[in-house]
Amino acid sequence: MSAGGEHLKDEGSKRQTVLAGGAAGLISRFCIAPLDVVKIRLQLQVHSLSDPLSHQTINGPIYKGTRSTMQDIVRQEGITGLWKGNVPAELMYVCYGALQFTAYRTITQALEQMGPYRLPQSAESFVSGALAGGIATATTYPLDLLRTRFAAQGNERIYRSLSSSLREIAQQEGTKGFFRGCSAAVVQIVPYMGLFFTAYEGFRPVLAQWEQLPLGTGDAAAGVLASVIAKTGVFPLDLVRKRLQVQGPTRTRYVHRNIPEYTGVMQSIGLILRTQGVRGLYRGLTVSLLKAAPASAITMWTYERALKMLQETGILA
Template identity: 80%
Template sequence: MSAGGEHLKDEGTKRQTVLAGGIAGLISRFCIAPLDVVKIRLQLQIHSLSDPASHASIEGPVYKGTLSTMRAIVRQEGITGLWKGNIPAEMMYVCYGALQFTAYRTTTQFLAELDPYRLPPSLESFVSGAAAGATATATTYPLDLLRTRFAAQGPEQIYTSLRSSINEIARQEGPAGFFRGCSAAVIQIVPYMGLFFTAYEGFRPIMSRVDQLPFGTGDAAAGVVASVLAKTGVFPLDLVRKRLQVQGPTRTRYVHRNIPEYRGVGKTITMILRTQGVRGLYRGLTVSLLKAAPASAVTMWTYERVLGVLREMDFAALQ
């Protein structure tokens, strides 16, 4: 096992890991919230940008690029439009961060006890990352769905508050309504988190030896590289998840009024390929990478720093 792997996996108690993961998720989410809203709007946009004639029949905005989309949201909905869905998203990121790092720590410690049948280091990281991602995703999925639906709202308010959204979804769609697209999320997150932690564990020792990176930003740089590689590989499933999350009785009331009716991961992918081509599966990839890189950098940098502070505080308390 590499020194970098041991550093991430074996440091800290369970309480320290939960706190550090939760704080990292909270700070990361607030920083990248505007890019997340832009990404969701672009992912839900189905019409062709290369055919202006087709835009005449479209009811709703036509977004082109990250900056122009951001400007359009601010102009039409105010600066707060860039933080739509931030409350459920913050709740999700705090819970997700705590669960993710706790599950990752628990799984790696379990795998470490499998001697003499221990897995290779890269495979250990993949299995631990996949298990952590699947656990955190399934547990926090209703908050992810609420985040998407709030971010998809235009000037018209479909849900006026977090409580009202929960009540309306429960009444109109039942418990299953909170898990629309969950299968796509789990299918996506397993390879994503596996690839992410594998790449992170591989790049972190290398980045930590680069003297020109100040303030421990080797952790952040490793997080950026790992995130870009993993995100690109599984992006179509992320887009499918978003399309499925806005299905239901409110589908035609979001900022994009022409979202088709999708059913199931396989059928959704098939329909997108048939009607929009391969490019249709990568709508919003650019802003997704712009979002994923700083999000992962902030998350991993904050996690390592907070964990270090917590360990020092507990060590000092024992003196």
């Protein structure tokens, strides 16, 4: 992986790399959109699956697992239901990638100028990654919120279009309406980065000794395992973020009409623990982990081919 990684870094101009990365993100996002919609629907589901009696008062669908949830959405809302929220999500991916890339580069260069007070390289990567992720997350958060709200819509269309959603949220909820749950999203970045790098550095030397791994290299396998651990560790914050994003005047109009009223991160976690137990904080985790592998595979496949095409045509050389 290291040799291949160094080779990739030498290929193409910076502009070609950014364009190829953007194309990879867009296509990858489109392909995994159905899994993302399923994840959001499961994260917003608050009623118990093990207690049939609790279903009697539910006005809305009852989802049980990734496959059946996907089938239910197609049956009740049509195939396009699996791509609800894809437009703001695509915009978010493009803007997020550009901001993260720019911020990471700027912060890294600033840290390199600290002279005798310079941090170890691993610490620089962690600080740069966490700050860049936080900046990109906060800046693109309104698009993330819109992605969730569109994906949470059932057959009743709360928002007719991207422009109308922006207008209605601004009129009904004000500027703060676009940033519901943003604190959970930003706070999620630091522990995610910490867990990822800690797990990655722990797994890498062990897996490097194994030959003929199904993922090709020890680095790739270590990256997948680290991603699973990190995603699992911070998943409750991701779930809380989704619950907070659908608060406001439209809370009872989404496909799940019994979403409780949450007012903050800690209050949300406490309420979920009291009413749904620890398992309630991990609804949708399985599909979240399932979409990581195809997303990475599609991203890399598209990136390599897009970059090769740009090089052959000389575009942005």
